[in-house]
Every structure is written in structure tokens, then in C-alpha cells.
Amino acid sequence: MDATTLKIKAARAALDHVENGMKLGIGTGSTAEEFVRLLAERVAEGLSVVGVPTSERTARLCRELSVPLSTLDELPELDLTVDGADEIGPGLVLVKGGGGALLREKIVAAASRRMIVIADETKLVGELGRFPLPVEVNPFGLGATRLAIERAAGRLGLSGTLKTRMAGDGPFVTDGGHFIVDASFGRIPEPRALADALKEIPGVVEHGLFIGLADLAIVAGTDGVRTLDAATHDRT
Numbered sequence: 001m002d003a004t005t006l007k008i009k010a011a012r013a014a015l016d017h018v019e020n021g022m023k024l025g026i027g028t029g030s031t032a033e034e035f036v037r038l039l040a041e042r043v044a045e046g047l048s049v050v051g052v053p054t055s056e057r058t059a060r061l062c063r064e065l066s067v068p069l070s071t072l073d074e075l076p077e078l079d080l081t082v083d084g085a086d087e088i089g090p091g092l093v094l095v096k097g098g099g100g101a102l103l104r105e106k107i108v109a110a111a112s113r114r115m116i117v118i119a120d121e122t123k124l125v126g127e128l129g130r131f132p133l134p135v136e137v138n139p140f141g142l143g144a145t146r147l148a149i150e151r152a153a154g155r156l157g158l159s160g161t162l163k164t165r166m167a168g169d170g171p172f173v174t175d176g177g178h179f180i181v182d183a184s185f186g187r188i189p190e191p192r193a194l195a196d197a198l199k200e201i202p203g204v205v206e207h208g209l210f211i212g213l214a215d216l217a218i219v220a221g222t223d224g225v226r227t228l229d230a231a232t233h234d235r236t
């Protein structure tokens, strides 16, 4: 079974949690886009929902497919956010931001009563950190911020390459006008400690560690679709 088929299976299972009248946070990335496509089919059949997109890319797709959109200014509290992830670790701690949308994704997830993460089984890991951790930074003082990230990680026993994400000839620029530093630590045994340390650096706008935000993970594999609960990170 190819990755796209698995992403569609996870997205379809998430749709079962969507109810008429819901205010939805809508994630970013290839898996979230499968969810948008399926959601659009249901909307065309009469389902009434309104979505808050987590990126301009997702907003464009929603508009193309006639999924009604709003903003967190109009709807500051959402019922459910459905989004993908780059890694899903124990306790449903996530690494996100491979598509550069982590800041809006985190704001939207935090404004939602529930967050469901959807993924194919390759995203499930025993320990986070194989996927480089995206850190969104202010362009001002980039060099100093990179050094501060390196030192903060070092104090936690972490080392690795930091790369400013590029898009063509220049740095990749997020929807919020920031840069992304991808930090390849290889392993993140203490996500909370790293998250706290990163948040103390003034140039860091946000990081891709999502802790205590996901309630449920729907993970599709060749053996079927599993639902993992945040409390147990186990089959429910």
C-alpha cells in the first residue's frame, strides 16, 4: 500500500469525528490535504462546518474546494483540529513544521478543544528527533539565535547540525514572515526540557514540538488503522 493510500485512510477515519455545525481547525501538509479533499466531498453533500486554515496553502485548497473558511478573530474557540505530523512520539508528543506551518498550526491547535493527528505509520516513533526539529525564528539576529539554539541544546546534551531552511536562492519564509532553522539532533529524549529551553531564546518565535496538544492519533498502516490515545499512546 503506498503512502498516499495510507494518508487517505487516516484522513477518512478522522472524518468520523467531524459533526455537523463544527468549527474546525484545518492542518497543513500532504496528509491534511487528503482530509480537506474528503471534507469537501462531505460539505458538497450538505455537511455544515466552518474551517480555520493553518496556512495560506491550506486556505487556497479549501477555497478551491468550497470548504467555508473563517479566522480565529471571528471564531476564537474551535471544536476540533485535524492535522498531520512529521513524528508522533510517546504520549502523542509531536514534531511538526516540515511544511513550515508550525506557528499557525500550534495557535490553531491550542484554540481547539480537541486535536486529532492523522498520519501513515512511518510517522510513529519510539523517540523523537530523527526528523529535524523545525524552529521558527525572527529573521533579525539569525546568527545569534542559531548560536543560542545550539548552546541551549548543548546544555541538554544534544548536538547536531542547524540549517536555515532554503527555498530556491533565499531562505524559506513562513506565512508569518519568519525563517525556519531545522535542527538535526537525531534524538530528543526530553522534549519538554528542549521546548522550555527554546522558548527562552528571544529570537525563537515558536518550535515544532507539540506537547499536550494532540488528544488522538489516527495512524494508518498496512495492517489497518490504529487509534492512539494521548494518555496511553496505545491502541484504544
Ligand SMILES: O=C[C@H](O)[C@H](O)[C@H](O)COP(=O)(O)O
Binding pocket: 027, 028, 029, 030, 031, 032, 083, 084, 085, 086, 095, 096, 097, 098, 099, 100, 101, 102, 105
Ligand atoms: O508544517 C507542516 C506540518 O506540520 C505538517 O503537518 C507536517 O509537516 C506533516 O506533513 P505531511 O502530512 O505532508 O507529512
